[in-house]
Amino acid sequence: MQIVKDHGPITGESIAEKLNLTRATLRPDLAILTMAGYLEARPRVGYFYTGKTGSQLLADKIKKIKVADYQSIPVVVNENVSVYDAIVTMFLEDVGTLFVVDDESLLVGVLSRKDLLRASIGKQELTTIPVNIIMTRMPNIAVCYKDDPLIEVAERLIEKQIDAMPVVRKTEKGYEVIGRITKTNMTKAFVALAKDDLL
């Protein structure tokens, strides 16, 4: 690595000469350093030093994880269902966030446990108020796409202080909900990282 730092770009042959080694002896080491991202190899030019430390390389790898790699199945309710029915759905499906859609299955709102808890201690009759009265509505909903880097969505969940975000597909009419990404998914990604499942 020091030779490449000082003399790069430099061919494998020239590195071998400087070390008094044959190219064949050196090849596996150069392969490892290149695979690990410390060196980069360009045909007909040679090796050069990428300047990246081990933890920068790790950060690069984390940035390649997509939302699609960790997303869950979304649970949606129609905007006309009652708050009571939404709470029942939340318990049956055992999720912390419901996405609200209109009759064309387009995203119109989000309901968190907090929204439902707030409504449930109010004075209103839960079986008669529709969820579209209490939900967080478009355009105040943070959304993400399946190809977004997972880590960027993690940062947005923290920044916006929300537990979940719908994964959407954009259409001419609006957003279709195709997934759900939560702090549970982020915790799973964190565990996978430590278990070396992901790298």
Place this chain on the structure above:
Amino acid sequence: MQIVKDHGPITGESIAEKLNLTRATLRPDLAILTMAGYLEARPRVGYFYTGKTGSQLLADKIKKIKVADYQSIPVVVNENVSVYDAIVTMFLEDVGTLFVVDDESLLVGVLSRKDLLRASIGKQELTTIPVNIIMTRMPNIAVCYKDDPLIEVAERLIEKQIDAMPVVRKTEKGYEVIGRITKTNMTKAFVALAKDDLL
């Protein structure tokens, strides 16, 4: 690294000889490989190869993060307060989990948003039922300690399907609550990892 793999334990001097380099030239490289965990150095014995890959070393680093590095301040309520007051506390403090303590400030229960939502759609009067009727109670509470590896607690949150765990101190009489660790804290650790703040 190949020399150490083949001949280790081997002194820095012997490595330098094999490479036709001086020890001084070699020293920075050996220092980097040792710091990064690829090689280990023992006084009067020499260098040997640890056999660890980059991602194993990362996993080792993640395992060194403690609960104390990411824990939040706990929010506690007395076991005699009403469910209504607990819900109000949850909104005022903006947390997803409350810890319930007795008159000696010892942990006796946990209240999640889900527990409070379930109670709030029941037929009971929320201002008169005490939280100790609806809480999850000892010994069915998962607890952790400030020196526990964060990643182990992350795994237990996933496995037990809970959002938070009290960080406790064990005393002769029971557990004192000294912190709170949640999936939000885990998401923050995941983000820090990618930002290289943590390594």
